[in-house]
Amino acid sequence: MANKANAPKLLVDGKRIDGRTTNQLRPIKITAGVLENADGSALLKWGNNIVLAAVFGPQESTPRHTADPVKATVKCKYSMAPFSSMGEHGRSGPNRRAIEISKVTKEVFENVIFLNDFPGSEINIFIEILQSDGGTRAAGITAAAVALANAGIHMKDIVYAVSVGKVGDDLLLDLNMIEDNYSDCDMPMAISPRNGELLLLQMDGNITREEIQKAIQMAKDAGKIISAAQQEALLKVYKNVEKEIENGV
Amino acid sequence: MGVFEEIKGNYVKELITKGLREDKRGMMDYRNIKIVKDFIFHAEGSSIVDIGSTKVLAGIKMQVGTPMEDTPTDGNFTVSAELLPLAHAEFESGPPSPESIELARVVDRGIRAANCIDLSKLFIEEGKVWEVYADIYVLNYDGNLFDASTLAVMTALKNTKMPKYENGKAVYEERTTPLPINAVVTSTTFGKIGSTLLLDPNINEEAALDARLTITTDGKRVRAMQKGLDGSIADSELDNLVDISIMKYKELKEKIENAVKEE
């Protein structure tokens, strides 16, 4: 967390720095099937975040001996481009934060993918943060879920993710970078919309028991909008073709 | 690459003996080229280039740094490239491969040799200069990364706005001064199959190549050359290719200028 002495006022008269209310999501736009070689892919713009997710699989396990004879092995790599921040050039190579995010993201999808349907195989998820402005792990999971569906991977559900933070006594939905730096708490969550269960849960800062429940509810309400964006992206792949045929392309 | 590409490569060779290419192009024709600027506004400059299905993103970042010992009044320019694993099933994550290093160094060479960036104008004060980082991110691989990357980096550089320098620091929220660009370079990559020379090989054609040659030019002079693979090039062939490279400069440069102009 950044030095509070320099903290800008994150909430003034119910309005946040970017003009949002406490319970408002940044705009989300998703396009599925943007990469030709990947089995599935999605480009997601969420506020100022730009995320590219791609999936390969089920494919042969490499190295061969790592194959699990009973189920698929899920591998996930989250990484941030060196030009993604509004600031200095980022260092190349995975850092500890990226490695941790890769791990918890992998665990989200290990829950929803029907691993037993693809025994002995490997499913590779790649999340590239091309531009970052807070909430990138949530954006990454949301994009990866679309890429997995686009790849035809068998899943229980299309997962979404979003973070809720706290400034003073106020809970703020979907923190951007500045808010994340100066907030009192940040709680990213990934949720399976079908049954409302939490598949990713992290938190640091300070929060009460009641606030946790309130935050979860805020996330679920936002989830309706996020899920709609994911579904629209997936269906559009086919609707665009139908439109082209109508227009005689 | 794999067994599949080998079969495709054999078919390409078969077509070449009849003077044909799979996608019906002329031997010296490019696939469709699309250039979009400013894709990543957090970067000081950026561009996405598509050549056929090859897709490359270039991002430019600038920061305040210390000059190299032997050029104390010049800024620094560094090019890196990543063949992202999402670009092709055969690309793996990990340390930079020889292919990605070669790609970065070849793109760097042409731009540096032509003095595209006036590095002397990046001097701030003693011991402080601007550093320019160009990162090539390959997003989808369908052959000819060299030309797509050169176009992407060149367009991104032409579009780069420098951060303001205030109180010893770069102010990224205020970027108005364009990066001083002296020259524009373009590269043309050729492949050789038997005795046939072709421009802009796609991934199937790359599997059939005996030799590959990339020529970077500023429209008048040759600024960089790189031969790849284990086949050979005759000096008469080279002369012909240099000629074509300089001829292609105009149309490629126009594409860069059009992309930069667009609002």
Next chain:
Amino acid sequence: MKNIILPGALISETPIKMENTYLDNGKTFSKVIGLYDPEKKQIIPLEGNWLPKVNDIVVGIVTSSKGSVYEVELFFFGRGLLIGGKFEDIKFKTGDVIEAKVKDIEDNKTVILWDARALRGGTLLSVKPTKVPRIVGRNNTMVEQIARITKSSIVVGTNGIIWLRGEFIGVATTAIKKIEREAHTEGLTDRIKNMLENEMLKFDKQV
């Protein structure tokens, strides 16, 4: 009327046995992105890599041989094995493209092949396995139409690998790619026929 459904979509409030679905709390949900036909009670996946089934016809490449056992690349997550014996008079070499039938599947990921023959010359095309049924057509009508009009030899592997040979396979390839894109739409057969005939006319005009 068919509609497109996504993973997690509710198919029925009661438990139903249907491929590509799963049960949870007595309800049936979709596992895949696919076309749901409520009358035929089936989900046709729109995406996904090949999941081998016995009797599938596949196209692969021989990658190694040991005696009469051949390793065959079938472009999926497992391995393909062709065991000689009955076919000792047919010998395959590394690099050969073959058409074969799936005899058996071991451990869910080793495909045992038989009934193999070599496919000489030509080239290969990779398509999404979920589109193969449309490319083949009912009773092979679609692929036969393409082969006839473009005077090509075509073998479509259920594993998404297609072998083509002939002077006009460029036109055949364009048609196949079009079917791949439009597989989920109606009126495809006529559009393909028109497209093929128009493209082939261009060659007649050149003669």
